[in-house]
Amino acid sequence: MKHVLSITDLKKEEIIEILDLADKLKEERRKGILKEYLKNKTLGMIFELPSTRTRVSFEVAMNDCGGYAIYMNWNDLQLGRGETIADTARTLSRYVHAVMMRVRRHETLVEFAKFSSVPVINGLSNLEHPCQILADLQTIREKKGSLNVKVAWVGDGNNVCNSLLLASAIIGFEMKLAIPEGFDPPDEILKKAEELGGRFEILRDPKEAVRGADVIYTDVWASMGQEEERERRLKIFRPYQVNMELVGEAKEDVIVMHCLPAHRGEEITDEVIDSEYSVVFDQAENRLHAQKALLLKLIGGSDVG
Numbered sequence: 001m002k003h004v005l006s007i008t009d010l011k012k013e014e015i016i017e018i019l020d021l022a023d024k025l026k027e028e029r030r031k032g033i034l035k036e037y038l039k040n041k042t043l044g045m046i047f048e049l050p051s052t053r054t055r056v057s058f059e060v061a062m063n064d065c066g067g068y069a070i071y072m073n074w075n076d077l078q079l080g081r082g083e084t085i086a087d088t089a090r091t092l093s094r095y096v097h098a099v100m101m102r103v104r105r106h107e108t109l110v111e112f113a114k115f116s117s118v119p120v121i122n123g124l125s126n127l128e129h130p131c132q133i134l135a136d137l138q139t140i141r142e143k144k145g146s147l148n149v150k151v152a153w154v155g156d157g158n159n160v161c162n163s164l165l166l167a168s169a170i171i172g173f174e175m176k177l178a179i180p181e182g183f184d185p186p187d188e189i190l191k192k193a194e195e196l197g198g199r200f201e202i203l204r205d206p207k208e209a210v211r212g213a214d215v216i217y218t219d220v221w222a223s224m225g226q227e228e229e230r231e232r233r234l235k236i237f238r239p240y241q242v243n244m245e246l247v248g249e250a251k252e253d254v255i256v257m258h259c260l261p262a263h264r265g266e267e268i269t270d271e272v273i274d275s276e277y278s279v280v281f282d283q284a285e286n287r288l289h290a291q292k293a294l295l296l297k298l299i300g301g302s303d304v305g
Helices: 012-030 053-064 085-093 106-115 130-144 159-171 187-195 206-210 227-240 280-299
Strands: 042-047 068-073 098-102 120-124 150-154 174-178 199-203 215-218 255-258
Touching (some): 012 130, 012 159, 012 280, 042 053, 053 068, 053 098, 053 280, 085 106, 098 280, 106 120, 120 280, 130 215, 150 159, 150 206, 159 174, 159 187, 159 199, 199 206, 255 280
Parallel strands (some): 042 098, 098 120, 150 215, 174 199
């Protein structure tokens, strides 16, 4: 395992190993046990986009394991003054043990990884968000006891949706996607999910999608970089709001997920996100544990479980 730019860079057995390790690390931290699995290891973190959960969870993950994380804003680096991605990758590879990047264009990650001699992790791109999905899978397994579930995605066919759809194909769970016409995941993602044997269906009716669902997942209607489309999207996506009426169409023990930050009153109501159905803050916490497990698998020593 080298770079993790897409959730498809991980095989099913590797994902399960990461989830098992994440559970172990979560329990250790709960008991106050912090082992220096990553002592003398350094993670470089490049941010072209703002972040709360990604930055804090990766920094704490490295700190918990005895390592060190360096925050680098895109415009504070020479990248912001025209240095090439290739030269930056070659240089940072001489300093750090891994690089995590949060970028606008997925192509930036691909180019950086091409010239990096250390693992590169996708902390978010316009195409995928694999770290979020590892945390989501950990959360689903915690709450449902397995990954043999039916998941309903309601909203935009965005980067989180893309990675979740690909993960469903890798793991083997069923997905129904309620997405407005014209906002489906890219053809390349749909084709890859089909090639992986994915069991999914794209629908236009949210109620139809959530019937029989174990999990309802939603996200913001306008992602970063789409601010100019916001007003148009608000009108189109209004029927796709996750509210208590929609939740009532799913299984009685359904869980509701959102990767955060949420635009309360838009894609999800206060009543739902603050309800007993919501596991959004469990997801947020599990970013720490899942990413810690990923880091240990990529750059940890032989003493890692």
